[in-house]
């Protein structure tokens with residue numbers, strides 16, 4: 191139970207951390223200043239959320255680890271984030287579709303978590319759900335804007351959607367840690383999260399004039415630590431300092 | 441009847457009374473041109489300045505440092521926004537200014553053409569580069585042009601936060617392991633002289649200064665500001681046990697300030713003229729971001745146009 195609880199918390203934290211890391215790659219390279227700033231805000235929120243969770247994980251483990259041990263010193267297979275969040279930014283369309291898929295799940299997951307039997311986790315969920323609501327509004331606006339914009343933007347959005355569709359479902363398949371946490375009332379039922387997430391998702395995709403074809407085969411594995419090839423490079427960059435100079439304070 | 445002469449009198453009366461010139465007020469053409477050049481150069485520096493520090497966001501060594509660095513680089517984007525907006529009040533829009541940057545017609549601060557090769561550079565930039573920027577910019581809060589002076593008030597508050605944050609990174613390194621201390625010293629060695637160059641040429645050869653002083657755009661000369669920066673920074677370096685890389689640096693009792701060695705103006709000219717270590721990389725990154733963003737901006741305005749059309753149709757229906 192302790193093991194599952196820790197894994198569950200890390201999985202939640204890793205989703206936000208890895209997506210925040212990806213978004214931070216945009217900083218200074220965005221299509222227009224206002225949205226460079228806006229996307230950086232989302233990165234700040236997500237990494238901040240992960241930080242609360244890593245801090246809590248450190249308290250639970252009580253073995254001298256700090257918040258930084260989790261993102262900077264775990265090996266690839268010890269990260270439990272879904273494959274979606276580690277996918278490369280590519281262009282603004284892929285970044286926005288990835289964000290939108292994530293946000294649809296994230297907001298409803300946090301809303302569910304705010305009723306968790308773990309009071310510390312429900313507090314974190316309450317605190318971050320407000321931000322997640324804004325993120326979802328932001329990414330929905332972009333999906334609609336670009337779906338409606340020009341022929342090029344529509345094509346790019348449709349391609350991004352087709353490309354990322356196979357990663358979406360992993361968000362909603364309970365992993366072993368989630369199964370355990372659902373049993374004890376710490377994690378909300380995933381079925382109702384899926385229902386709400388897809389209601390939002392379908393509505394926005396429709397308004398954007400895009401078509402979503404349910405993929406024949408989905409991709410998963412992240413929740414068990416089996417990642418795509420992109421993950422190793424992301425970690426090599428993110429962990430560079432801590433790996434090169436072990437054991438120092440910065 | 442208002443003649444140019446009487447308008448000009450009024451302009452100088454406003455300036456001499458330490459009141460602000462506002463966008464709708466009459467102003468001499470050269471005053472406007474000088475402001476546009478200076479403010480846009482400043483805006484471009486903020487935007488290009490995001491790149492050397494952005495280089496370390498994905499590699500920051502702790503969560504706390506990553507968040508702080510992200511927020512700092514984001515602040516610089518915000519400074520760019522305020523300054524482009526200030527320029528717009530003088531009749532030149534952001535697109536036109538960005539065009540000047542992208543075609544190489546407009547300049548940005550040369551300091552950003554140096555590479556950030558270690559984490560300590562994040563400390564050195566905050567401490568020295570933001571520190572030098574504050575020296576230059578605090579007097580601009582009293583600049584005669586209203587929108588510029590108001591933008592600078594906001595910018596300066598954030599810059600001084602950046603400066604403290606950078607110094608704190610350096611302090612942590614200087615108190616750390618031998619390797620960290622060496623990393624801090626190395627960064628100081630590389631950033632010290634380029635930071636002194638940020639104040640521009642010596643007063644004896646500076647071309648733009650005299651009229652800018654008369655117009656109260658500029659309040660202090662390049663050499664005065666540089667001296668203040670040196671006097672402020674040397675004790676800060678001493679306090680954390682770092683050495684300023686200048687064998688001629690010496691406290692001068694008489695002037696109650698430091699004498700320091702000559703600046704390598706040939707290096708400065710090389711970098712200004714495009715031959716610094718990262719000029720090409722900085723421009724390439726900026727051009728790529730702009731080109732990659734083209735379809736996004738186009739789509740966003742197409743959507744906005746369609747939306748406002750349908751909204752106005754709804755209203756008239």
Ligand SMILES: [Fe+2]
Pocket residue numbers: 486515516519595599
């Ligand atoms: Fe700035």
Ligand SMILES: [Fe+2]
Pocket residue numbers: 516570598599602
């Ligand atoms: Fe700054």
